[in-house]
Amino acid sequence: MRSAKDFFRPLAVGAPAPVREVPFRPSRMIHFFDPGNEKMAAKVPSLAPQVDVLLGNLEDAVPADRKEAARAGLVKTARDVDFGDTQLWTRINSLDSPWALDDLLTLVPEIGGKLDVVMVPKVEGAQDIHYVDRLLAQLEAKAGLTRPILVHAILETAAGVAAVEEIAGASPRMQGISLGPADLAASRRMKTTRVGGGHPDYLVRADPPASGGGAAGDGPRPTFQQDLWHYTIARMVDACAAHGILPYYGPFGDIQDTTACEDQFRNAFLLGCVGAWSLHPVQIGIAKRVFSPSPQDVAWARRVIAAMGDGTGAVMIDGKMQDDATYKQCLVVADLADALAARDPELAAAYAAATAGEEAR
Ligand SMILES: CC(=O)SCCNC(=O)CCNC(=O)[C@H](O)C(C)(C)COP(=O)(O)OP(=O)(O)OC[C@H]1O[C@@H](n2cnc3c(N)ncnc32)[C@H](O)[C@@H]1OP(=O)(O)O
Ligand SMILES: CC(=O)C(=O)O
Ligand SMILES: [Mg+2]
Structure with missing residues (x-):
């Protein structure tokens, strides 16, 4: 572990000084697009003024044979589009994949000056953040960048949840953490097949009504659906708040169920999250409404x-x-x-x- 005295020292000669405080920039929705998908990429200029964050996704949801096209598409989009005040983020491939290194080796020199945040998937502990931290410092120094690129971790493995506090405090680059309910469910061996949201079988049941003699009777017993994600979101929020970084709910995969999406987002907002991911344009307005306090x-x-x-x-x-x-x-x-x-x-x-x-x- 680095000494407290060294925590804010750049990790490469010539790299920009790390930030002392995470700048709070509105990020109610992190809008995902596949930069290698021409139809989606064409929508980016008109989406930029509508969203707080645009994220060029290179990881899951991009087919393996389109990884290079997605990376090249992101470089092109970053160069061609005027983002105004809207932040540009990317989600790189996971560190155990054959693409993550090339993602960073390409993006930092090509568009590092336009990238605000690099989202790192499947973070399992502080060691993953330390790896990215040093690599970014070397690349920033080489590219002559004057502003450090921040890092966002996805909480989507059981090991990551067990280490969430050390992940949140692993580097001054840490900007925030998002819940990744789909991979986390798989990692935990949960028996669900959804991307976030509740499950009708995760419930508690009211006691049986008492019969005349005080014993259990046969009347109806209402059930109440419980929140599968409460524990993890609350733990993530505490870890983030303790380290001065920002927590986010992640994706809600049932695009057509805008009501349940809004409920999931609102629970996260009330618990302390500052935003959520939008996977489809229909989710942008929901996030904007939910993550803005009411008048x-x-x-x-x-x-x-x-x-x-x-x-x-x-x-x-x-x-x-x-x-x-x-x-x-x-x-x-x-x-x-x-x-x-x-x-x-x-x-x-x-x-x-x-x-x-x-x-x-
Ligand atoms: C578990 C995780 O890792 S979640 C994160 C990874 N997943 C993602 O990033 C998914 C991102 N979203 C998508 O890929 C798409 O929205 C899908 C596959 C879910 C649905 O796509 P479609 O079937 O095309 O949806 P639909 O027909 O409703 O789209 C309507 C229009 O919006 C466009 N669109 C859909 N999603 C997006 C988006 N995220 N950004 C910009 N435009 C979009 C479509 O291209 C389509 O354009 P068109 O009217 O010119 O044809
Ligand atoms: C967000 C994400 O990557 C997941 O849910 O797996
Ligand atoms: Mg995932």
């Missing part, structure tokens, strides 16, 4: 902050006690709203209108 919540948060003055003590607002802790929760909501409003004029107007309404009450 009502923002107006309320701003009201509490105003009433709390320096943030200490206790006050009553509409019958609810507010104190230092609720003040901090409200700051989370209000700060997020400010960051999103700076990028999204429609949202800024909705927040301003709701806040004016709350103040007029």
Whole structure:
């Protein structure tokens, strides 16, 4: 393990200085596209202003015989498209594949100046991040880059979940972690065949109604579906928050079930995630809606902050006690709203209108 004194030292002579804090840039949706798929790549210029992050995917979902085409397509897209404020990320192939090394050896010199984040799949421990960290530093130095490329890990192996805290803190490059429910299910030998979301058989059942003598009767016993992902998401959120990096829910594979997608995204948002992946254009609007706090919540948060003055003590607002802790929760909501409003004029107007309404009450 590196000494704390060396943690922020560049890992190659001439590499850019690592960031001391992960910059918070809105990333409500990480929109996946296959850069080797001409139809999808053609949509990137019109998608760029609609999404917070565009991700050129090189790993799973790209056929083995199209890996090189996808890599070349990403280089072309990065060069040709004006992304404005939208971030450009890539998901490289997994480190045990024959393509990962060439992915980095090609992308950093060719388009390193345009790449914000490299997503690394199937991360099993800090050693995987250390490998990518050193390699990126060498390549950045060689390419003369002045800004470090950040790293995002996918949590999709049982070993990775067991090591999530050390992964989150493995390098100052760590930007965030996404849940990868499909590979994680396989790695854990879960008996599911879906990409994220719930399962109707994962449930609890109410006790049997008591019969007259107190023994169990025969009446109906309602069941309640449980969340398969609660434990992992909560653990990932804690690891990320403890290390000052950002947690994300990953993909929701049932593209047509927009209702369940929205529910899954909202649970992740409430638990602390800042965004999710969009695999299809229909999921972009869902993520934008879910990962932006509602105007009502923002107006309320701003009201509490105003009433709390320096943030200490206790006050009553509409019958609810507010104190230092609720003040901090409200700051989370209000700060997020400010960051999103700076990028999204429609949202800024909705927040301003709701806040004016709350103040007029
Ligand atoms: C477990 C994991 O690793 S998840 C991450 C890996 N998976 C992915 O990245 C999948 C990305 N998404 C996709 O490949 C596609 O959306 C699919 C295969 C799921 C569905 O694709 P299609 O069957 O073409 O969907 P559909 O017909 O509804 O598409 C409508 C249009 O949107 C386009 N489109 C679909 N997905 C995307 C996308 N992610 N980005 C941009 N455009 C897209 C299609 O090309 C099509 O264009 P057209 O109207 O010009 O023909
Ligand atoms: C996200 C991902 O790669 C997975 O679920 O396997
Ligand atoms: Mg995966």
